[in-house]
Amino acid sequence: MAEGLEKTFQSIGLSEAKAKETLKNSNVSKMLEIVIRHAQDSRPNHDLTSAGSLLYHVATKVKPQIHPHVKVLVEYVC
Numbered sequence: 001m002a003e004g005l006e007k008t009f010q011s012i013g014l015s016e017a018k019a020k021e022t023l024k025n026s027n028v029s030k031m032l033e034i035v036i037r038h039a040q041d042s043r044p045n046h047d048l049t050s051a052g053s054l055l056y057h058v059a060t061k062v063k064p065q066i067h068p069h070v071k072v073l074v075e076y077v078c
Contacts, residue, residue: 005029008036013052031070032059038074051077 002023009019009032023029035055039048048055054077062070 005033008033011048012036012039012055013049014056028060031062031067032056035059035070035074038071039078042075042078046078048078 006016006019006023009022010016014022022032032055035058036048039051039055055074058070058073058077062073066073
């Protein structure tokens with residue numbers, strides 16, 4: 001599972017080292033996976049690397065109170 005998640009993280013432009021580092025933090029990993037899934041739903045068949053750093057920041061910086069609104073935020077980023 002970690003291998004698949006690592007590839008998912010790399011799909012937004014994260015380096016292999018950064019993807020592995022992110023996997024070590026389960027909370028960030030879960031949120032980044034959610035953010036990437038929302039982005040893929042928002043823009044199917046599009047390359048997400050151009051928005052990758054912004055998506056990563058959404059996943060790492062958003063407060064728990066904002067989690068219900070992450071989907072809208074991701075749509076704006078994409």
